[in-house]
Amino acid sequence: MKYALALLACFVAPAEMIAGDNLDFASGTLTGWEGKGFYLTTATGYGPTVHFGVCSSDNGKPGRTGTLERSFAVPAEGSLLRCTAFAQRPRDGASDGKLDIWVVGPDHKVVPKCVYLGRSWTQTRYVMSAPKQQPREYQWDLSAYRGKTVRIVLKDDDVRPGCHLFCGGFHILSASATEGQDFGRFMVNLAAKHDLSPMARFDTKHFTALSNAGDDYSEARLIECETIYRAFYEHFQKKGIELAKPPGKLMVAVFDDQKGFEAYLGERMPATIAGIYDRQSNRLIVYDFGQNRTFVTEKKAVQDAARVAGTEFERQRNMDAVNRRAKDLRAGANTGTIMHEAAHQLSFNSGMLNRDKDVPSWLAEGLACYCEATVDGVWQGVGETNQERILNLINGSKSTDGLMPLGVLLRSDQWVRGQANAQVVLLGYGQSWALFRMFMEERPKAMRAYLELIKDRRTPDYRLDDFRQAFGNDLDKLQQHYQEYVKQLIQQEYRPRR
Numbered sequence: 240m241k242y243a244l245a246l247l248a249c250f251v252a253p254a255e256m257i258a259g260d261n262l263d264f265a266s267g268t269l270t271g272w273e274g275k276g277f278y279l280t281t282a283t284g285y286g287p288t289v290h291f292g293v294c295s296s297d298n299g300k301p302g303r304t305g306t307l308e309r310s311f312a313v314p315a316e317g318s319l320l321r322c323t324a325f326a327q328r329p330r331d332g333a334s335d336g337k338l339d340i341w342v343v344g345p346d347h348k349v350v351p352k353c354v355y356l357g358r359s360w361t362q363t364r365y366v367m368s369a370p371k372q373q374p375r376e377y378q379w380d381l382s383a384y385r386g387k388t389v390r391i392v393l394k395d396d397d398v399r400p401g402c403h404l405f406c407g408g409f410h411i412l413s414a415s416a417t418e419g420q421d422f423g424r425f426m427v428n429l430a431a432k433h434d435l436s437p438m439a440r441f442d443t444k445h446f447t448a449l450s451n452a453g454d455d456y457s458e459a460r461l462i463e464c465e466t467i468y469r470a471f472y473e474h475f476q477k478k479g480i481e482l483a484k485p486p487g488k489l490m491v492a493v494f495d496d497q498k499g500f501e502a503y504l505g506e507r508m509p510a511t512i513a514g515i516y517d518r519q520s521n522r523l524i525v526y527d528f529g530q531n532r533t534f535v536t537e538k539k540a541v542q543d544a545a546r547v548a549g550t551e552f553e554r555q556r557n558m559d560a561v562n563r564r565a566k567d568l569r570a571g572a573n574t575g576t577i578m579h580e581a582a583h584q585l586s587f588n589s590g591m592l593n594r595d596k597d598v599p600s601w602l603a604e605g606l607a608c609y610c611e612a613t614v615d616g617v618w619q620g621v622g623e624t625n626q627e628r629i630l631n632l633i634n635g636s637k638s639t640d641g642l643m644p645l646g647v648l649l650r651s652d653q654w655v656r657g658q659a660n661a662q663v664v665l666l667g668y669g670q671s672w673a674l675f676r677m678f679m680e681e682r683p684k685a686m687r688a689y690l691e692l693i694k695d696r697r698t699p700d701y702r703l704d705d706f707r708q709a710f711g712n713d714l715d716k717l718q719q720h721y722q723e724y725v726k727q728l729i730q731q732e733y734r735p736r737r
Contacts, residue, residue: 262311262391263408264291269307276305276395282323282407292323292407295395307393318382318414320391323407325369329399334365337397338404342379343390350379350389358425358505359520366404374407382414414486422449422490422522433502436495445485450493456527456573457493463577463618464491464523467610471585474621478683480690482589489584490522496530510534511661514576516583518594523580528572538565570616575627578618582610597696600652604668605675622679629733631669632725638662642725643670645718649706651699670725677724678710685709 261271264279282290297303326338342350353360354367355376369375381389395404426438426449436451446464450457472482494500501507503524504515510533514525528534538561545557586606587594612618612625619625635642643654643666654667678686689709696705711717 260311262309263410264293265408267291269293272307272309274305274307274393276303277307277393277404280405290408292405293393294403294405295393296327296403296405297400301400302398303395304398305393305395308390310388310390312388313381313384313386314411315385316413317385317411318380319412319417320379320381320409321412321417322377322409323374324366324377325374325405326366327401327403327405328368328397329402334367336365337395338402339365339394340377340404340406341392341394342381343392344384345387345389350381350384353378353380355421357428358503359517360421361519374405378417380414381411418487418490418521419447422447422492422520426492429499429502433499435499435502441493442488445488446491447488448491448493450491450495451499452493452495452527456495460493460525460573460577461491463574464489464581466618467578467581467621468585470621471582471610472589475591478679479687480591480683482591485588489588490520492522492524494524494526497526497532500524500526509661513572514580516580516587518583518587521584521588521594523577523584525573525577525580527569528576529569531572534565534568534572541565567616571613574616574618575611575613578613579607579611582607582621591690593694596694597699597702598693599649599699599702600655601648601667601671601674602693604655605671605673608668608672609675609679622676624732625672626732626734626736628669628672629728631665632673633729633733634662635666635669636725636729638666642722643667645674645714645721646703648674650703673725673728674721677721682710 277293277295280294282292295305354363438449441448443461513528586592610621612623692705
């Protein structure tokens with residue numbers, strides 16, 4: 240497989256903009272727009288440029304309001320509408336909708352808008368205030384309105400002096416171009432802000448990575464992404480689950496150590512977490528577990544003990560054993576993590592799960608664990624026996640409380656979020672894997688029906704009802720069968736490490 244290593248500057252070049260008839264005020268006039276109370280200004284809102292924007296500033300005089308509107312047909316190749324904007328309010332003034340931008344579809348419904356807050360796009364009701372009149376970026380997804388006419392409305396209904404709306408003009412872009420642009424911009428800024436090693440771009444057929452890790456490590460992770468991509472589609476399509484292909488390349492952030500990983504997430508992470516899939520940004524984020532702080536500390540402690548034990552021959556033998564074990568642990572953690580998180584990314588980009596709707600954690604994590612199994616650092620394949628999760632089940636069975644009842648696992652996500660401790664989380668992962676595996680082996684048709692039932696659920700209110708509709712009303716009977724299945728997994732499939 241050939242990898243293209245490119246300068247990051249190529250990745251963060253402006254995304255291709257689809258022409259719009261003076262949507263961006265490029266003519267230096269308000270041609271095509273209707274309304275009053277807005278005037279042309281520079282596109283940044285606070286300094287000279289060759290581009291234009293509009294503003295409803297009243298120069299401190301109370302009572303002035305304004306609207307500016309226009310309709311346009313969404314082009315077939317366009318899917319995202321973007322602009323820069325800010326609402327000038329009093330320092331303690333709340334967003335109340337009096338200073339806002341709407342996009343209204345032909346069905347008279349307001350299209351949801353998102354604001355870029357540095358790492359990803361977040362849905363917002365109103366245009367936000369901005370420090371020092373620094374505009375933020377806003378975005379509307381118009382993919383459902385291609386070929387149809389939508390209407391932009393800029394509104395200033397705030398009569399207070401000094402309160403006004405600024406907009407830097409609108410552009411229509413393709414989703415694939417903007418994803419890469421946003422990703423590249425974020426990673427470049429992150430590296431500069433946290434003094435990380437420089438980023439480089441790596442490309443395969445279905446994935447694009449930005450990485451500050453070594454070439455060998457970065458390429459190995461992307462090879463694994465491509466491997467699970469093929470296996471994921473082959474396995475689940477054979478089970479009768481319809482999967483769509485992602486519209487563009489999937490984004491992967493790769494870091495050389497835990498510092499970069501935590502800088503990306505903006506928080507210190509537990510030592511057991513070497514990667515995540517971020518549903519909001521749709522990106523996979525991993526780092527080299529060999530640089531995990533706890534792993535490095537414990538490895539050194541064991542090596543120090545091995546250096547002083549017994550004869551020279553025994554010391555060398557012990558050191559070799561420690562290094563082999565550490566190498567296997569690092570490889571297993573790196574490979575298992577990328578396969579687990581890539582399975583999340585693929586499940587949400589293939590249409591198997593809906594990224595914008597409610598997805599029970601037992602399902603999302605059970606599916607990912609179903610795809611992650613490694614032995615001595617070597618990936619075993621989708622659906623293969625997962626020794627790590629069986630060990631989770633064994634430890635849970637030995638605990639005072641035993642396995643979680645299915646009702647607890649199914650109803651909510653408290654076992655993985657909430658106040659759950661590490662032991663409860665690991666048990667939940669093991670039980671979720673076992674439940675998902677049981678259904679894929681014994682009742683794939685019911686699993687297909689279940690996936691279809693939950694696809695458009697917005698809240699967890701129907702979780703238990705949907706589960707019963709797909710897999711049967713008698714939860715006690717299913718609980719008994721599940722416990723027998725787990726018992727057989729432990730007895731027949733577990734292979735303790737020697």
